Amino acid sequence: MTSVTESRRPAVRASGTGRPGRGPDHGAWFLVLPALIPILVLSVGPLLYGILLAFTDAQSGRTEPTRWIGTLNFQDLLHDTLFWDSFRIGLVWAIGVTVPQFLLALGLALLLNQNLRLRWLARALAIVPWAMPEVVVGIMWRLVYNADAGILNETLRDLGLGNGHDWLSGLATALPAVIVVGVWAGMPQTTVALLAGLQNTPRELHEAAAVDGAGAWRRFRTVTWPALRPVALAITALNLIWNFNSFALVYVLTSGGPGGRTRLPMLFAYEEAFRYGQFGYAAAMGCVMVALVSVLLAVFLAGRLKGGDEA
């Protein structure tokens, strides 16, 4: 936008810095500062501090000074089977939630993009989970899953499908049960993003393909999907990260039980830090989680991106 640069020129000259278009001038810095300071103090700073902590023996409520212990935390972590169990559960959870979430949201977005009656209702309902506090979502599904007074077991009994389960405390059912809740809770963002992507697909192309006799599936494959792919890729990557870092839902639903079957890495690190006070060790866990997830994500994106280079 040359016109904007043009209009700025008087201000630029007044503040004494030359050459427009070479990054922000003093005026811009002044505008950016209020956001920059809190970001540096409360997010970039703590992040670096957190990485440093991972190399110390920091503990809560200890009187001796904290010491550098090199990579000892990481060596311990390497042999901590509980952590790796938790990490594996975290991956199963993240993928188990993200994939159905994407497929269901895609289906819903395609439906909402059609000219159906009741679409307004579906659109409104589709984003309700987004507006709810995660804690309430957890509480709500506890009521649904409740062994005696829950609607799920009652429905199963009505349909003659057995006497029902104690879903959240069964060793085999707990993880699938919380995954369903995760899918439910994260659908809105995904649906909204995909719907936005769909509305950008060229309608004329769609109609041309239909005239040429392409069936619904072919039209989706050749017209819709190519246009939707960047959005789909971005939202899936974000969902993977969000889900891997998820905490509140499972904290409320099972607190990581039964027998650690749903102890996501975030819950594990939280307990390590704030129940047992092992700050250094928990920080090391955080570093490992971030590093491994970044690698997995890079592999996923590299495998899918092929050529495109948008951020």
Next chain:
Amino acid sequence: MRTSTGARVGQYAALLAYLVFLAFPFLWLVSTAFKPPRELGSLHPTWIPEDPTLDNFRQAFDEQPLLHAALNSLLAALGAAVLAVLIATPTAYVMARHRGRFAKAATGWVVVSQAFPFVLLIIPLFLVLKNLRLINSVPGLVMVYVVWSLPFALWMLAGYVRAVPAELEEAAAVDGAGRLRILVSVTAPLLAPGIVATALFAFITAWNEFFFALVLLKSPEKQTLPVILTHFIGAEGVADLGPLAAAAFLATLPSLLVFALIQRRITGGMLAGAVKS
């Protein structure tokens, strides 16, 4: 384009299935909130309470300091919303109007921060706030919320700024208005609806937030609603279902109402932010 009747029926069936899946947990929450203890203990619960009652709500207020928690939540959410918007608007303006290293860096930060590892952030934040004596205090929590909601606020606001015609600002500059003056008296009024929507979004985010509140607020009289709600669930995971449902239902109403107000703008804002960056 015509769609065959069969396909239409299939589409409606699918839409109905989605509606049921999305709505039934919430309806069940409402139903549970109005049931007397006798029905809650029944092995054959019904969708509609046979004997609807408000006792659960009364009991919920007796058991936990809900009003006080709501006040804490309100303070935290209002503080976060107002501060986030005040801080983000000038920066979003620069992001939208300047093309250059800074805008790229800011957009990059917005994207990366979405992947922020909370685990790695919360321990140092806890220690920093403890040293500043801001642990267990709502202002400390507000600071965290502001930074936490900044990325999305920047993203949305930058989109709204791009929607304001640059010609208006040029005209003001020709008339000799300074940068700050232009921002305050030309751009800000046009941005107002977007700013309100962004503030409300930050409000909901803070109102709903749980993890930071759980870690940073220790005493019950400082805790926010989501944290207090978990107190209804006992140590062994046993919960008094009626009051739990009643309290959860009440805690959701403000976010639902606010969300209903800004629903269109949020989706629009996401789009606008995504168009050019």
